Amino acid sequence: MSDNMPTLFTRIINREIPADIVYEDDQCIVINDIAPQAPVHMLVIPRQPIPRLVDATLSDQAILGHLMWVAGEVARVAGVDEAFRLVVNNGANAGQTVFHLHLHVLASKDDRQQFTEAQL
Numbered sequence: 001m002s003d004n005m006p007t008l009f010t011r012i013i014n015r016e017i018p019a020d021i022v023y024e025d026d027q028c029i030v031i032n033d034i035a036p037q038a039p040v041h042m043l044v045i046p047r048q049p050i051p052r053l054v055d056a057t058l059s060d061q062a063i064l065g066h067l068m069w070v071a072g073e074v075a076r077v078a079g080v081d082e083a084f085r086l087v088v089n090n091g092a093n094a095g096q097t098v099f100h101l102h103l104h105v106l107a108s109k110d111d112r113q114q115f116t117e118a119q120l
């Protein structure tokens with residue numbers, strides 16, 4: 001794909017491709033993954049199309065922090081705030097397939113139940 005082509009996620013952000021949108025603000029969007037790897041599988045995506053985490057610069061610190069905060073918020077709203085995982089695949093050899101930075105928010109409602117029972 002040439003550099004000036006919009007990424008898949010930019011096309012979703014621009015409503016050119018449909019997606020199940022969970023949350024959005026002026027800096028990012030959160031969608032449900034089309035092929036979930038867990039009962040809860042959301043993608044937190046900056047509007048700014050940074051290709052990979054390693055391509056972020058010092059000037060991207062604020063958006064990187066915002067993505068982390070949003071991940072926690074959507075996990076809380078999804079009811080999985082006691083047990084969820086964040087994954088960033090950086091590079092094709094690490095499994096990255098869409099070269100527009102995104103955080104995977106992964107959780108199992110069952111994990112949450114086990115965690116809660118373990119605290120009793």
Ligand code: 5GP
Nearest residue numbers: 019020031032033034035089095096097098
């Ligand atoms: P990566 O492998 O790059 O870390 O993650 C890309 C993710 O995007 C995958 O989990 C994949 O299922 C998801 N994905 C790919 N195409 C679409 C799409 O058109 N819509 C949605 N909602 N998710 C997608």
